[in-house]
Amino acid sequence: MATDALARPSTRSNYNCIAQDNSCCSKDKHLYHYTTTTTTTTTTTAAVVKTTTQAAVKSSTTTTSTTSTIASTTAVVPVKTTTSASSGSGLPACFVTWSSGQAYAVNSQVALNNVNYQAKWYENAGASPATNADGGWTSLGACDPTQTPPSNPNGPPPVPSTLAQHRAYAASLSTDATLQYLKQAVRTNTNVNAIAPGAASNPDNVKRVERILTPAKWDFYFSQADPAYTYANFLKSVGWFAGFCDTYPGKDSDAICKRLLSTMFAHFAQETGLHSQLIPIPEWRQSLAYLRELSCTENNTISGCYYNNDCGNPAFNKVFPCGAGPNNGYKAYFGRGAHQLSYSFNYGPFSEVIFNGDPTVLLNAPEQVADTWLNLASAIFFFIYPQPPKPSMLGVMDGSWIPNAADIAAGRTNDFPSTIQIINGECAGGSLSNAASNRISYYQSFAADMGLDTSKESFKCSGMSPFDTSGSAAQTGMYWTGSYLTQGVCQLVTYQTNFNALMDGPNYDQYVKCVEFTFNVKLA
Template sequence: MFKLGVLTTLIGCTLAANSFAMNPQPDPQNPTGYVVLRSDVEAAEKAKTADPMYAIWAKALATQPNTVVEAIEPGLASNPDNVKRAERVFSQSEWDFLTQMAAQEYTYTRFLRAIGKFPAFCGEYTDGRNSDAICKKSIVTAFAHFAQETGGHIAKDNVWDNPLALEEWQQALVHVREMGWSEGQVGYTTGCGQNDWQNKRWPCAAGQGYFGRGAKQLSYHFNYGPFSEVMFDGDASVLLNDPGRVADSWLNLASAIWFFLTPQAPKPAMLHVIDRTWKPSQREIDAGIGYGFGTTINIINGGIECGEHNKNKGQPVNRIRYWEGLASHYQIPIEADEKNTCWQQTPYGSLNLEGATDVLYTNWDGDWSYHADRPEGKSFECKLVAYQTAYSALVPGDYEKCITNVYESHPGWPEVRVVDKVEPTPGPNPNPNPNPDPNGWDANTPYDKGDRVVVNGVTYEAKYWTKGDDPEKSGEWGPWMKVA
């Protein structure tokens, strides 16, 4: 039984966007803080992630326990079904054919284990799509990118360095570590040690280097941390403390499969471009982004390799040559609406999708919209955004962490605690002051929403819980409004 690394409870959710009501209350344990019900938080999260695509992402990022993965060996009857499919469409002999220059750290067994970690890769489609064909196309696509990222790039007629006259698309996985780097070197520590949310969530370990490792050349602590969380049950410290494991174990290929399956919204997951689960938004279509290998280039490195000005650049030209060579060799059909190139596409980093109603996002950030019926006018909610934040909509518990601002990523946020039950507070307007203000308002008295006071003959009503706010100085955005 594999576990889901994301919110599987979203399946079938049909809550409307405003079908919940946040009701923050004063925190009895913190005079400057508030509590919100966990049920309200869960309802808000479900409402914001009700689109069926969130459930699809959840399924795509489900993982097998490492104990299951590390028992995988070629040909075993006990191998997971997706591994058996991978063996059927891409055998050991095919692996050997494409890896004759590969570093010894890359093996067919490790390749199968990397696939086995993620049941959606080479998984079963029950809606009529050809599961074997999608599996084969996924593997070939991955190898085209491997050939660029970690390939030998040696000309076929260079008999000195390429005595077997291998095609460049047969030269994948030559490098397991970034050229010029070795274990024990400290490097790629940009941003390490800063007082920011990235270091609170994914703190760098002293003496470690986060340079490129593995088939996808995983780099920087803010990528090692999230990958570690997926591989080790939410524990970012495993690979932050020991990044060398990404080079020396089956993680060297699993890191690439993880990237292949993970959407970086608004960019889709590469798998969903290949299997057509993803449907491009109108703005993406207008920007030339659609189906085909070219869009996978845009997902990986669009800012450097896509757009008219990069049409003849080495990196994308190489990727396309490798893809076309592999696709021809493995007889991968290219559909009429697919493009191998991305020079005609706007790079994702230059595409403004903010506010588009047909684009989904996967990161949470504090929602600063004004709510007159809530303390201080704050929303006490988080919203989905198109940039990386401390909190992912694909990680269980991250919405609650965003609400409570656990990594201190949104300054000025209310002090919030999530509770299962709000303890009742004494009477509507307890007034411990024996000498209240003769005008009817007392600075030491807490007032709830709807409470009224009279000051100098004018009646004011509280818009939300307040204490110490003079009604006469409240102003349009303050907690009091005139009613008579």
């Protein structure tokens, strides 16, 4: 959020747009079109196969338009069938029996009425090999049902159709070590009602914060804060996000926590600070003065406070249904809370994290982000979640994000200025902006007061390149989108969509939502 150093904040943090229906709706737009062409090739083997070429054409629009082409080609080749000698019939064993309720991926092998078949391409549930209405099944000949069904090592398993099968399928795609680490980093502890200052039952990460940040220190840092921002609510927010100020085996966890707090508080000071020269309190201690974006109220009629243009998109509104209100017919999603959470596509995911996967709670009542403990929890939410191609601020400052050669060459390292680039891109210019200079100064002040040595840290900001797809944070698939290779399933991608795999939980809820939304089905 760019703010005048001597004025109250009037704009919000630079949240990435989240794609819907393979499209994106704001700054950093991305629009993906997939077109499929097919040709049929007959071979001399028993299987007739279909070669599919999928060309994904990506148009990226910022202030200028550029077009690049990404081609993905899947060649379906004949699969060698497995035979098993019979003591009597001499026929190969029958494959697993075809099921009318099951969809089948390319190369799947089934049996029906003692005849083996192989799928040339994706076959919908109910497409019987016996009738072969679409020509998608190749007969491999008669088979012996008395023998043990052979495996099909060269072909994919059947496309999942039940809820349990889809969850198992999602789990099989979610084994990447980086993805698993990130899920652990954003894990939640929903049992926070008992958290209170000094309570013996407080979680370990809360106790760590209490050792570093006492109630008196909170009052010292935030003497100009709006009364809605309380120490108790901050501890509750820390407790909810168990990966914040976590224990780091073999490392100085308290020092890492101080670094995280200094970073977060520095951004608080820029986003919600008074920036006043007229009071005898340094600017780094003037933060949390505002709950809502300047000039915006809950009953406002100022169009600049609506932030709800995306609500009119039917596809988008199906995933994150905006609440009804007086602002163009919808609620207003202007900046609220310590990090000025803005836009419905940020309120919806935050609501999912807080309210057991339900995006509608905060979309219907966005004022909760200002008036309840969520005014601070929303800041930690923004802090710990990566936004591909950007890493999380948590990962930058605790060292879990590892920059690659492209990041280092672009000036993106495990130092505070990289978090400036994440939150508002203020390090991209050739000279140091006032806002970036403020943030750096505030960070140094908080760190010094906490006894944190920053002498070995880099504060080079100007000239840093924006995070892009060449960086290490863009190499891990952590969002779900409908597969363009296999009908009926979703796949992990490295760009943002409406379905965040980091929010999956043990039941892979985000994957299930992706399948149900993309293919207009209800899994059971």
